Amino acid sequence: MKAAVIVFPGSNCDRDMARAFAQAGLEVEMVWHKDTALPAGVDIVGVPGGFSFGDYLRCGAIAANAPICAEVKAHADRGGYVLGVCNGFQVLTETGLLPGALLRNAGLKYICRTIGLRTEAADSVYTQGYGAGTEIALPIAHHDGNYFADDATLDALEGEGRVAFRYTDNPNGSARDIAGIVSANKRVLGMMPHPERASEAAHGNEDGARLFAHLTSALATA
């Protein structure tokens, strides 16, 4: 089983995500944003956190137009798995793989803090390990994590069981407390919290490890 982690200039959680994949038993390859093909045999593409291209424009907007993103989209269209965390979630909304947008936090400040989440959409490979309605804690670290979509889109997301995580105490103004959503086929997940920062005993919190562990076992049996 193989994971590819995309590296944009300005990505800064790329190594962290690669380590979390590797610890869960995946072979990991780093992929440069100017590349025009994903490595052969990739099961899941990780789009990491950071400040791609500085995020001086709308977060993720330039990254979404990097050559590799066409390949990430093609991978998703073929039914491949994609995990976008933080800036990666922003990039996935900018590519159109996930609906909605991430606006500036309602409090206008960057927030780095461990927050409570409730898992939903328990039928995705990312959330199955938690079960629906489970409360977990994960760190967030972002300036633009305020999820926005129009009511019709939000209704559709909820109706189709595509809300993966909700905040138990909304830190950033996100619509309907949404912290993460999946694609219609539930194989593309975008989330603002950082599971890779809560994936080992040394982090003092291993709630994120379950996401990677279950993903790996699901890929193994797929």
Place this chain on the structure above:
Amino acid sequence: MQEPAITEDLIAAHGIKPDEYAEILRILNREPTFTELGIFSAMWNEHCSYKSSKIHLKKLPTTGPQVICGPGENAGVVDIGDGQAVVFKMESHNHPSYIEPYQGAATGVGGILRDVFTMGARPIAAMNSLSFGEKDHRKTRQLVHGVVEGVGGYGNAFGVPTVGGEVRFHPAYNGNCLVNAFAAGLADADKIFYSAASGVGRPVVYLGAKTGRDGVGGATMASAEFDESIEEKRPTVQVGDPFTEKRLMEACMELMRTGAVISIQDMGAAGLTCSAVEMGDKGGLGIRLDLEKVPQREANMTAYEMMLSESQERMLMVLDPAKEAEAKAVFDKWDLDFAIVGETIAEDRFLIMHNGTCMADMPLSRLSSSAPEYDRPHVPTPAAEPLADVPQIDPIDGLKGLICSPNYASKAWVYEQYDSQVMADTVRIPGFGAGVIRVDGTEKKLAFTSDVTPRYVRANPVEGGKQAVAEAYRNLTAVGAKPLATTDNLNFGNPEKPEIMGQFVGALDGIGQACTALDMPIVSGNVSLYNETDGQGILPTPTIGAVGLIAADEEPILDYARDGHVALLVGRTGNHLGQSALLYEVFNREDGDAPHVDLDEERRNGEFIRANRAWIKCCTDLADGGLALAAFEMAEASGVGVHLDTDNTAELFGEDQGRYLIACNFDQAEALMGAAGQAGVTIHTVGKFGGDTVRFGASEAPLTELSGLYRGTFGEIFG
């Protein structure tokens, strides 16, 4: 382009004193050109030359078996075993931050990160020590917001975890805030890169961002006092671009692996001038630069502007010519400039050519190693008046007085704006004692702390200097780390005043004594003088940044207090209220002497904590606010109440040194008592953890109420 004529006004505007100008005439044997005058002013100002501080800095302890490289390079290098080294330094960006808080603070962070990765170390931790004026002063709110957002804006985007720091408020900083930024990086001990050029005729290469007109004259500005005209100095502040810095760091890491780098130096204060002179001077070589080859952001830049620009995210290196193509490919990959702008030359000469015209031609070594050096007159600070009577106070009222002040309230409002966990190696985030990170790929951990109590230093510079180091030692010890080494960021007023110079000399004496006794040599540092506005100096603020190591086979002390735990005090019973937080925050007084530091006791107590870590669940040092604040902070962080037996004001709020508060279960307490007896360490039970109230003697309040005050205060004042 015709350069302006050299006049007395022009010389004075460059901050060059008449006797210094006379020296320039002697060195050149002629009148300097305008560009040369600018270069002299850039190199000879206080910020770059350390001319007032050098003779005193030489007295500091800087060596030890753990030290790989002490002061004089971009950062200090310390051995952490297994062929690895931690590279760190702290540096001020005070003046720019007061003029333009966001960019001033941001570029302060950028500058210190560059110092670290220039040496081949990937930055792994950052801290910052911030001092602001009183909370109600008209400038303070804007400065707090700007500085905190600037620190976060740069560090978060660059991707370094901010794991610690300090924030203080005092009217002495009303006209002159302090922003001291610390960074540490990790490198292989045998792959450290230095700045000394070597080899004649080797290409001098410019790397990174383009040169603009920003920051021209910044180092000279930072070496002057402020007055009402500071708004005019805004253009001397640089503008930061963390995205470019991140790419520059990654490119440098790749470049260093190619073997192309002979020597490398970042462009910080005084930009191209200072970096080129440093490389030449340390290597005993001259440098020739052809300025038309410098990548430029703006049209028609003059030689003067290019030599003095402080545009950020730039580096200068001496290249192995055989590896030019390989080196250039790395910078092309990261879309950064790579330009050969000159060469090393055999003669002692700094030769600046621009479109074939010689703009400056001066003996290079005279700019740096033989720059002016002063032994300025200094008078010792007079002994403090004895402390007047301090009335007994209801202890919970006293505690509330502290935690409702922005000085001792929770700083979550600040540190939650900093990414403390990027790189996924953070073991302890800011908020309670030293920050701890794991050394990537190992079980080793590094602890970081930044400390100083400026009130103490003003009252008694020698004891205050000792105390800053001792508190850092205790903070590292409290998480189970062995203190390794120190960086000092010495912020003082105008050194031309003998009483200010006396504070400086005294504090350095104390710092030196403590670093020697506690085996924490100074490996890097920075001096910031002229922190005055309209003749009003800041509190003397020698910030101590320190790093400790927790070996792979050692347990850190990171747990929390639990219901039923015993509260043990290591060290003497509190008595010293002079210059205490209680006195300042509750009684609005700043009298008495600073607490004295017994360095033997510090060492004995610290070694006791580290040796007996197996019995200790949770530990914190006692500092400002004494036993009362330490017990409250431990209870608050642990989410459990605490009851202390005493209600005596001095016992609760005294700031005697060398002390720790421990939480552990009863059996562990017995074991600790026994071990303390053998080690000659004073220890006794002062209370217990449990319940949901904080009770000192008979005075009591619910933990949730106090916690609400503690966590709410900062946001209420500045939010």
